[in-house]
Amino acid sequence: MGTIAGARSGRAREVPGPDAESAVLERELTEAVLAGAARSDVLHALARATGRQVRLLSAEGAPLATTDGGAGVSAAVADGVLTDATGPVVDTLDGLRATALPVRAGTAVTGVLLTLGPGGPRVRALAGAAVTALLIDAVRSGDGPGEVSSRHSPADVIAALRAGTVSSSVCAAARELGIDLQRPPAGAVLHYDGSRLRAWSTALAWLEHPVQQEGRTAWTVVPDESVLVRLQNRLRLMTGDDCADLVVAASGSHTDSLLGLADSFTEAERLLGLARTRRVPLLTFDRCGVVQALLPLPRARLEAYAEAHLGPVRHRPELMVTLRAWLAERGSRQSVSQQLHLHRNSVGYRVRQIKHLLGTDPLLPAASAELHLALAALDLLAADDRRLHGDDEPESPRH
Template structure:
């Protein structure tokens, strides 16, 4: 292999960001570059510039796919000349081992270059590992991990077209959402077999997930949905999928994964109740759809819902009284709302005031700040609400009923909009 002193190292493109971006910011910037067409050598050069150490991308068999230009190579192309030396134990069996193990390993390349391993993959997709030139510290490892999504984006660009599968994942998800017989899946047994092919065990607890986006970069959002570690059905700008693990943890993980690509504060994730029967999976999808609708109307979550959950998330387990109301027929919800909110049902100003009045425990100052009203205007509205409803909203038993009626009204509006 040609040594570093014998060939000029190509100039690395400068990163027009702060000298010390945090890893989350760096992940977003590098993802932007990948979507703009930057290849592996450029991405690795940017990583080396920010992390302050050389970087190599190595395939699962030990071949060098690209490097940051710090080793004297100027083509960024793959080759075995400076790959991992399997004879010296640097690459056990020529295969990528378990990511948890790889994250703590160091490997030596055939040219003596020693690197710390960062696995590059998501779900079942593995393209190899990223090596950071030793010695490295925890901060540099964090930058390496932040680069994984961008490296995977370029990997997908290089992949040949995949042959069609017997029943596509989108057809399976559509059948699970709309019931067997929808689309290409004809019946229950075929649905069970097809779902199992994608790792969905429908006889074990699973929950539907609905994914929404409030930003303007729709093409990037559509691309981001393909980068989750599970198949996603995309329709009308929304995403639908399934999860098996802890819903609250998984909802947060999905939101963060998507926000890494499209930006923070623009992703909404809701999930339905967990079910263990494919015949009930459509119910979980309906829950997820309605809870996502609540988030779209109130990104922080309507009052009384999702206590303690980050903004943009509404897992079923944190849906409060909506957990019960989702199972109530619409006609009963209409009756309940008319019975308890009828006199102010046509007054959005009074309904919003009542919602914030209950949420704040009757704080005129808090409602004034939240609704941008004068304190006297808040007092006038609350007085009018009391007269029209004939009750004191802060009476404990009355407050519980009114909160329930407000959530029921939101669900009805959401259901009408989704229908």
């Protein structure tokens, strides 16, 4: 376990701030388990970080691994922790006060994590940083997780929300999963472009959010962007890929109805396609710019708008790439020259061609706005083509 301690001392300075310690610890513990560290190594690293003795218990409260050889808790206490029926402070069977944290993902549970002694916000945050690593260890060691019984699996609930066919039993199951349908969350979708598909499926199974998976793509719901980013980061850690942007994520708009939630999933799928086309790892409705105005439009309207404003140059790849760069760099010939690896005179020649074919100066405010929107429409059409034609092939690695 020296690798965890050594990495920790070398990395702790990377991310300053109150949440840095738990964020760094989570990354280090997860990487260590992926590299072969045992659950006992995780507990000892957590004990050093918190200054507390640590115990991992089964779902029935029996000790699975400890740093002090101590006892567990009663089955009733363990069940209360796992079902959120009791607070985090519990008494162990050997008479000690401890802070308890469920080790679970969605309805699947693998046990209870105890830190002995007073448990302030820092200790609780550090304990939470060990959960992902312990879940990975449970999957690797073949420990079977328990399941909270329900008529609908988490995947069933997400499928129903995507389809907009929500019954009372689905609503009840959603509430059990912590989904507040009185304030519907946003539909979200994640896609994996790496090669470790088994690790991807395992990682999805251990997310704390309900997920519906189909191959490389998974759907879930999120209350806000920060939760989506956290899920994305956990999936990156648990798949263990070196390239950080192999997990692409997108989310739709927040609405006030379940029907609107189904529309949000559709928006998220289109934005995911756009994110993959543009090679960006995260794209949300709130941050997609003018694309918000285009998402409700049918394909024929998008096609007509793009053709009306880009028709003369649309099928000239060299002019299209120059137009995008010219608009992005606000007419800086030097910047476009460097970006496209062209001589400044070549850039000027292409820009003159663009102005002639379009019949306007792309940098004029009205023309620029129309062209930006037309280019976004083209990007969305390309993303839709990819999604509708079932292009599920992984991207080439991006570093």
